[in-house]
Amino acid sequence: MSMPKLFVRVRDLRYWLCTALVCVWLPSVSTATGESPMTSDAPEADALFDDSQLHDIWIHVNDRDWAQLREGYRENTYYPADIEWQGHVVRNAGIRVRGRTSRSGQKPGLHVDFGRYVSGQRFLGLKSLDLDNLWQDPTMLRERLAMLVFRRMGLPAPRESHARMFVGSGREFAGVYGVIEVIDKQFLGRHFNEDDGYLYQYHWQDPFGFANPSSNLDWYAARFEPRTHENESTSALFAPIRDLARAVEDAPVEQLEEALAPYLDLSTYIRHIAVDNVLSQPDGLVGNLGMSNFYLYRFEERTLAQMIVWDQDLAFEDLELPAPSKNFDINLLAQKIWASPELRAMYLMALVDVTLSIGPPAGTPEVEEPSQRQCPAPPGQPVCGWLEEEVSREYAQIREAAIADPRTPYGPEQFEEGIEFLKRFARERSRIVRHYVSQIDPGIVAASAVQPSGTLRTRSRQVRRPE
């Protein structure tokens, strides 16, 4: 009778030994591989782009590499670095200087490629990340605010937050940076539920606005850098872009929408240029020097393409300008939209919709003491619009760090002046734009005054296809 009991005990003993071995072995394996400290409960990228807080990002980089990176800031040389955020560390990522006109050795903007040295490595699910040096913006807010407006208007735009960046073993404070989502396959998947189409980043070379499109595919190759399908033939990559440009050139004004339907989502394009206009973006799709700052995505197995906004740190340039049709004369597509009564109405409606979405409600009285202005507004005071509240919120979030930024080229006075301008822009720009629109088509503004904001798509469709 005792044998079965003994057997049970021996079996138990085996069980416990095995369990103990597994318990000892598993942690040692995870320590030994050591490549990714992220665990299954690691946060997602959403947490990094959570704009309700000011993040801290620590770039662990060799002092010599950091000095060389800053010295050779015009080069795209990668250097190895560990990236730490909220106690999570990704090892052996690659960092390089990013930007075009904003390149700086004093405060270098960075592109972080998590898989540069470790094939397939990701951080919070991201393959790469941009850290914007906010070099051209005393307020450090324009880029993030503009992207928020685009997303608010239903357009795909990168997620952004702000972070204090620390560098090196001494954890030197290197300034306030914008944490920017990179437009890549993950971005496409989130916005379009597909990611295998053709994505290009447009690089400005000279003023181009669809007029006189080149027949030479190399011309397009120099301007549209492929971000997917990079190794495909020149013809496969760029002939569809040439076809799009030719379609714009050839399309008659009265049939513009139908002619372009296979190539471009015109309603999205119109919304895009409307946001650009309201935000007084001099360097966007209808910029002073032609098209700029966008990605082009051509959908899987289709010729249809869509433009995606990029790099908005020059937005909010002027409170009074531009007028709705500014620069349309140097952009053939915008010119044809303006020439079409139906599409022009659609564009004007889009302008009004943007103003209603971001500005104070129509009819809100002017603020008497801007310097005493609070958002949200106390009872009895004029209501704050969404953009003004957003400026106030973000300003409060970054103010202390921005003023302490040791590498920004702007002083505290310029920062505060810039913020005051942004607040004023947020309060007054909508009214100014609606005034422009009312001078062109008073009916649109009158109709919009009684419509709630955020109904752009519905009303745009009604305008496009009136009964």
Add this chain to the structure above:
Amino acid sequence: MFSGKSTASIFAAWSLCAVVSAQAQVEPNTPAAREQPPERERGVRLEFDQRPSVRIGRLLRLDVRLTSQADLRDLASPSASTNEDAFDLQRLRVGIEGTFLRKLEYQVEREMRDSSDPWRDVFVNLRVRRAAEIRAGHFKLPFSLDQTTGSKGLDFTYRSLAASYLAPGRDVGVMVHGDALGNGVKYEAGVFRRGGKTPLAVTGANAVNPRTVAGRLVLRPWTPSTPKPIRALALGLAVTSGRVPEGLNGLRGRTVGEDVFFDRVYVNGVRRRVGVELQWRMGPVSAQGEAIRVRDERRGQGIDNKDLPDMVSRGWYFNGTWLVTGERKKGTIEPTRPFLRNGIGALELAGRIEELSFGSDMAGGGSSQGPRAPHPSEKSDRALTAGVNWYLNEFIKVQADVVRELRRDGGRVLDSRGRLWSRTVRVQFAL
């Protein structure tokens, strides 16, 4: 394997030219020409014994050297950009060598197809006595038997990976060397401007003097009573030591097809090489092997400026040859019955196994990748080579090699990119 009629015709034409010119060179190489009467050693004269030579009595001897070789290659490379399948005139090297006042030797050699770094051996050698010579100029550091063997004496179309990528190659320096104890001891020791051929990235603030010392000792400590198979054995040891400037100056590993399988890492400190070698030659048979280890310090090269474990690069090879036609194996093979002169030349079979690997000095801690990784994932390339060498005469050699490589990353065989086949046919003309 090799495609293209034009490629084949170019190759054939080049081979024919080489054979014809060799025949033209061979003609004067007769026993009569070799026997020079003593009275002819006076005055200026032009001779053609092995190669064109100008002699001014006993004052000066000036020999002309020419080496030309062409390859038909089918090199395996995972990267399409370096995938080669082509006829290529690999080498066209001309030079002079000789003696001045019998004691002072000199050599000047230039590679005509290399515009960036054309000079090869450029040195003078003062021969005080056989056991004490001094060499100064630009020449190979005394390290690695395979690396210091001239291209004419190579048993394969490419040097071993270990010699190619771990040995220092040429540099400017001064060296004492000699043979002592009746060839029982051969020594070489010198100091050189930097660590050899590898270009070093040096930044002003971090510049250090990369002067390198190197030494090599080859022993044949045998007596006449030692059995002949043992007397045929030579054993050697070589070391180098020198500072490497801080920067991306680690050694780079390449495959036979010159595809990079281990890229440079950041190093700073001392680079030390140790190599052991053996050579055994008996009649028509030979065997040769080497093992090389290079250790690079990485002071302050961590991402947080901390010291990293030393980088350790290792390489070894072992090869054997057999002259089927029975000639005696030595540096330059002279066929008993040259081709087109009542014979077929000399035929030799050769085989080699070798490996080149890179990793860090410390075990455990997890491996990783990147130029500042504490424990770089160990990467290696093992190659097996089988070859046939056909010596048409003492000037012309045709070599054919087939190479199979097996690449590993962290002990894991790379499936799609790991197993590579390469084939090379080379025609070499050396005067």
